[in-house]
Amino acid sequence: MPQETFFNLPDVKRNLIISAAMEEFSTANYNTASINQICKKSNIAKGSFYQYFTDKLDLYVYIMTLAIEEKIKFFSTVLAEFHTLTLLEQIRLLFIKGIEFAKSHPQYAALGEQFSKENDESAKLSVMKEGDRQSESLFMEMIHNAKSKGEIDNRVDPLALSMMLQSLNSAVNGYMLNKFGNIRYEYNKEDINNFVDSLLDIIFNGIQSREGDYHE
Amino acid sequence: MPQETFFNLPDVKRNLIISAAMEEFSTANYNTASINQICKKSNIAKGSFYQYFTDKLDLYVYIMTLAIEEKIKFFSTVLAEFHTLTLLEQIRLLFIKGIEFAKSHPQYAALGEQFSKENDESAKLSVMKEGDRQSESLFMEMIHNAKSKGEIDNRVDPLALSMMLQSLNSAVNGYMLNKFGNIRYEYNKEDINNFVDSLLDIIFNGIQSREGDYHE
């Protein structure tokens, strides 16, 4: 955690440092990101930086924690109404909300992307000790719930499905980010919904030839 | 491409350099990987290195190209008999072979992992200019083939399915690598087969409750 000095800073200055750091860590990985650059971008002296943060790792964990908190806040309203929904609706909501988050918080999304690619194990561990961990078990919980309600077939392997959903979730985000990175979200809302529904259709109905209409 | 001098080297020495470089590039990303370390590991002087390769990028592209060629060689026999198989068999074969490749060529697999996480865009571009590109269109081709044969439902979105397969393919590999990284492959052959089949079952039949047996 940053020193008290950092939080005593005027808001403008503190936010400047934060956004400079976010820019750096969303562009480069832990080892490549440069404290010097962050200092330059935020117009503070090197010595000042080390009065706010004990070291590079301290800053890294702080920034990543901010991103995680923002994401949790964004998803909290969704999760609250989860128990009223079917598995299809739940997954759909998670996918759509994930894309929405990336659209409305591109900086945070880029930080998450970087983090998932991070090479430095100790940096990764330090961040994970601080928060998160829930998304993995979230899917598992959803699956078990749905199974007990008879929403999904008994033959489905929960572990395989969970891995599948996790993988798809991040793939969809990455895909959308690359594809529509610079276009305004509103414009593609329909496309995105259609794409997500196509994915869900595969997951729920399979790809094998089937006769007639959806037998839902 | 390396200089002629490099290929004139005695096999032992040349291979030592190659394996030292592979070790480095499978552990660190492009910017973090160190020429100095590679020289130390392979017992050559810095000056010698720069008589073999024009610069770091030259070495990087060369090493990655070797890995790609090895992977293509490994898959070529499989691809040759593809036209005789159903989509299910094709996908199954790709998944299983992918895991086998990672097991029997862990170094190459690690290089691929690193490459997929690479931050340096110019390094990535240089490698892609040199080879590859096929896996993306391979899935699409398979899907269109299967559709024309009536193997999969008309309602399935080819793009969504292609992305799904790609994503799952790499996820399965990463998952297996993490899970069984240090255990011998033979030991888990059954587990792996079962897991892949669970995934394929979901893809082909969906997860929605269905009555009776597989209606294949």
Next chain:
DNA sequence: TGACATTATGACCACTCGGTCATATAATAT
């Protein structure tokens, strides 16, 4: 043996890195 081309070497260059520290400045309290 001597001439010539090929390969090997490591000190050296300019640069960047994360981190330190003595010192200067500003703010607050007495």
Next chain:
DNA sequence: ATATTATATGACCGAGTGGTCATAATGTCA
């Protein structure tokens, strides 16, 4: 005005980076 505390600063450190180059060693002909 003085003493005390909190903040700001940038030169400096040791280490590592990719890359260069004059020089030394080796191999190959005549």
